[in-house]
Each structure stands twice: as C-alpha cells, then as structure tokens.
Amino acid sequence: MTSTSSTWRLVASREIGVKLRDKGFIISMIITVVLILAIPVVSSIISSHHDHDGVVVTDDKAAAVVKVAQQDLAARGSGDKIEVVRAADEAEAHRKLHDDDDMVYLHQKDGQWHLDGYDKTPSADGSSTRVMEAAVARAAVADNAEAAGADATAMTRGMSLQTGQVKASEGTSEAVGYMLAVVFSILFMMSAISYGMMIANSVVEEKQSRIVEILLTGVPARQLLIGKIVGNTVLAVGQLVIICGLGMLAVSFSSWSDVITVAMSWSVLWFVLFFLIGFVALASLYAAAGSMASRTEDLQSTAMPLMYLVMIIYFWVVMSMSNLDGLSARIGSYVPIASVVFMPLRMLGHRATWWEPIISIIITLGFTAFAVLVGERIYRRSILQTNGRVSFKNAWRHNESVA
Structure with a gap:
C-alpha cells in the first residue's frame, strides 16, 4: 500500500x-x-532553389568562365551552385531564358562580356552575379596577358583578397x-x-x-x-x-x-x-x-x-x-x-x-x-x-x- x-x-x-x-x-x-x-x-529547399542558377552559354569560352566561377564557389565552401546550360546558338539561348526566368545568358560581344536575363537584369548585388564578375575578370586578364605575350599567372599574383579577423571568435x-x-x-x-x-x-x-x-x-x-x-x-x-x-x-x-x-x-x-x-x-x-x-x-x-x-x-x-x-x-x-x-x-x-x-x-x-x-x-x-x-x-x- x-x-x-x-x-x-x-x-x-x-x-x-x-x-x-x-x-x-x-x-x-x-x-x-x-x-x-x-x-x-x-x-533550406527554398533558399537552395534561389541559389542554384543556370548559366546559358553558346561556346566553350563562356563555359570555361562558368567553370572558373564554380571553382571559386567550391573554394569558398559556398552552398550556391552555378550550372552550365548549353545552347546551340543565340536563338536557342533566348528560348531557354524564356522557359526559365531564373537562368541568365553569358556571352561575349565586341570584346565585352554580357550577363543577361530574359525580362529582368541580373542583380548586381547577387552572389551569382558577383562570382561571375570575378570569373570574367580573371578570364579577361588571361586573354589580355596572352595578347601581350606576358605570363597570366604572374600578372594575377596578389590580386586575391584573403579575409580574416584580428580577434578569434568566441561563440x-x-x-x-x-x-x-x-x-x-x-x-x-x-x-x-x-x-x-x-x-x-x-x-x-x-x-x-x-x-x-x-x-x-x-x-x-x-x-x-x-x-x-x-x-x-x-x-x-x-x-x-x-x-x-x-x-x-x-x-x-x-x-x-x-x-x-x-x-x-x-x-x-x-x-x-x-x-x-x-x-x-x-x-x-x-x-x-x-x-x-x-x-x-x-x-x-x-x-x-x-x-x-x-x-x-x-x-x-x-x-x-x-x-x-x-x-x-x-x-x-x-x-x-x-x-x-x-x-x-x-x-x-x-x-x-x-x-x-x-x-x-x-x-x-x-x-x-x-x-x-x-x-x-x-x-x-x-x-x-x-x-x-x-x-x-x-x-x-x-x-x-x-x-
């Protein structure tokens, strides 16, 4: 009891x-x-959907630029992804943009690189735009160095910016x-x-x-x-x-x-x-x-x-x-x-x-x-x-x- x-x-x-x-x-x-x-x-699914951008390209040179951007993202440990979407010509590239307005079109015209959306301009502050801009800059330096007969590696040495902090993080x-x-x-x-x-x-x-x-x-x-x-x-x-x-x-x-x-x-x-x-x-x-x-x-x-x-x-x-x-x-x-x-x-x-x-x-x-x-x-x-x-x-x- x-x-x-x-x-x-x-x-x-x-x-x-x-x-x-x-x-x-x-x-x-x-x-x-x-x-x-x-x-x-x-x-996470929603955010990852917005961070996965398809880049339409019509030639190997543009595809190489996108590959450099992919390597940059991987080196940073970023969860963002940039995927290469091949198109036979500009007309097909425009059709792909029409079908998916999250895609952008990377191409070179008159010596200038362009990153175009279908009905809107890609945001200059977007992470994908910034990493593509850095990749284009590296490609341009390599092209200019080759045209000048110089070593591209030597010309780009010291151009990267390493981030850090003075005080170690506590928490x-x-x-x-x-x-x-x-x-x-x-x-x-x-x-x-x-x-x-x-x-x-x-x-x-x-x-x-x-x-x-x-x-x-x-x-x-x-x-x-x-x-x-x-x-x-x-x-x-x-x-x-x-x-x-x-x-x-x-x-x-x-x-x-x-x-x-x-x-x-x-x-x-x-x-x-x-x-x-x-x-x-x-x-x-x-x-x-x-x-x-x-x-x-x-x-x-x-x-x-x-x-x-x-x-x-x-x-x-x-x-x-x-x-x-x-x-x-x-x-x-x-x-x-x-x-x-x-x-x-x-x-x-x-x-x-x-x-x-x-x-x-x-x-x-x-x-x-x-x-x-x-x-x-x-x-x-x-x-x-x-x-x-x-x-x-x-x-x-x-x-x-x-x-």
Whole structure:
C-alpha cells in the first residue's frame, strides 16, 4: 500500500496519463513536431532553389568562365551552385531564358562580356552575379596577358583578397544569438501560459465538480498539490526537450547546419535547466490561482496577474535582444523567472562569466521555494471555499485549511 507521504506520485502519474491520453494534446504535439521538422527543411529547399542558377552559354569560352566561377564557389565552401546550360546558338539561348526566368545568358560581344536575363537584369548585388564578375575578370586578364605575350599567372599574383579577423571568435554570431532569443522567449511564453493554465483549469474543475472533496478524504492537500506540480512540470519540460532536440536535429540537416555549435548546445541545456526551476514556481502559483476560483469563469481574473507576468518577461526579452550585453539583459539574468531566458542567452558567446549562472540559479531556487510555500498556503486555504471567487487577501488570512 502506498504511504500517505508518497501519494503525490500517484497524482503525478494520473496527471501525466490523462494528458497523454488526451487526443487534443497528442494532435497538437504531433503538429508542433511536424512544423519543427518541416520549417528548416522547407526554408533550406527554398533558399537552395534561389541559389542554384543556370548559366546559358553558346561556346566553350563562356563555359570555361562558368567553370572558373564554380571553382571559386567550391573554394569558398559556398552552398550556391552555378550550372552550365548549353545552347546551340543565340536563338536557342533566348528560348531557354524564356522557359526559365531564373537562368541568365553569358556571352561575349565586341570584346565585352554580357550577363543577361530574359525580362529582368541580373542583380548586381547577387552572389551569382558577383562570382561571375570575378570569373570574367580573371578570364579577361588571361586573354589580355596572352595578347601581350606576358605570363597570366604572374600578372594575377596578389590580386586575391584573403579575409580574416584580428580577434578569434568566441561563440556564435549575433544573428544566432538573436535567433535563439526569439526562440527561447516564444517557447518560454507558450509553455508557461499553456501548462500553467492547464494546472489552474485542472484545480478549478475538481473544485467546481466537488471531486476535490472526495480526493482530500484520502490524499492530503499538500500531496495533491505536489503531484499536480510534478506531473505538469514533467509534461512541460518533456515537451520542451523534444522541441529543442528536434529543432536542433532539423537545423543540422538544413543549409543552416553551421549555426549548431557547442556554445549553442550548452545554451539550450541551460535554458532547459532554468526553465525546469522557474516553471515549478509558476506551476505553484497557477495552482493557487486555480484554487481561488470557484468556477472556470473566475479563472480569467485569478490567473490574469500570472499571465501578465509572463507577457512582461516576453516583451522585456524582445526589447533587450538587440543588445544582450546591455544593462537590461544583465539585470534580467538575476531576476527570477526572467532569468530563465536571459541567463542562457548571455552565456551564449561567453557574455557571462562562469559564476554568474550559479548565482542566478541560486536566486531562482530561492524564489521557487518561496513561490511553492506561498502557492501551497493559498491552495490549502482556498481549495474548499466554494462561495464564489476568493481574493488573495482572504485566501492568505483564512484560518481554516486542509492538511
């Protein structure tokens, strides 16, 4: 027989089991997984489609220029491709352009190279245009050197530009940090609100149907609350791990695979850890909000402050994501709940020293312990009050409570 002190495990198992058998929950999870897997892949396909340009040529000299461009792209490690499309003459070249307006026509006329589109001029800023321009320049130097009886290799020596950086890179680029700021803040907001309201609805439904009165005859209120918090925390963190894991897996198979770095992986792990601790605090407060409502209609007013809190943190991150080294982000790294998003982001790229996340976690743990105690007190003193919505003041001061 299960001891009274461990009945929270039964409650937690029941919470998890009910959700895993809920068709709506399962369908929404499947849709989320499909979207996560599809978005990077589809975006990669779309971007790769635009980066694969066909160049129509009518002679070997133009084909040789395109080959030089292909070699340049390969040397840079670029994912862009330029393909040679042969045409017998200019008329056929024009027909090929008509059939596919993504193609361009490379030809030489009166000693001048031309790169023509069908009904639009190729963009001068396009990567394909720039690499073709460089290839044409090399071909022109070779032709001019041959005409002058000089060595083309000697004439082109020192013409290339090698790019680099003075300071070695520490972490990922600002673009990756910005992307993770958006992803983390959205995941935090959606998970905190959806699972928080799930707990609150579960509590108020049991209270409204008076099932909780039957449950409390065999399960202490404290154990019932712990079970609900643990069960929903397992669901929330489990879904978060699946989303983050599948998201990184999908990105690794896309054209953006280079953004997956060790720093990014550690940042995701820290985000999950901070979310686990912070969500326990929110879950406790959402359970308390549910206990203060006597009907489902009352839940909007009792849970509204918590929803405002989550939204404020979300907008705080959005406004600060352009400068994660700024004062706003540094302060947010130590503010409980807000630190769930801010600290992992600041750790990305070594913006935070080794001791900062430790201090932040200690502060978050302290706040979580306080929130659990507050939520437990309000829950015990409100769960059996069915005479309308219970205010926070009355719930806090009410003397009668269940164990």
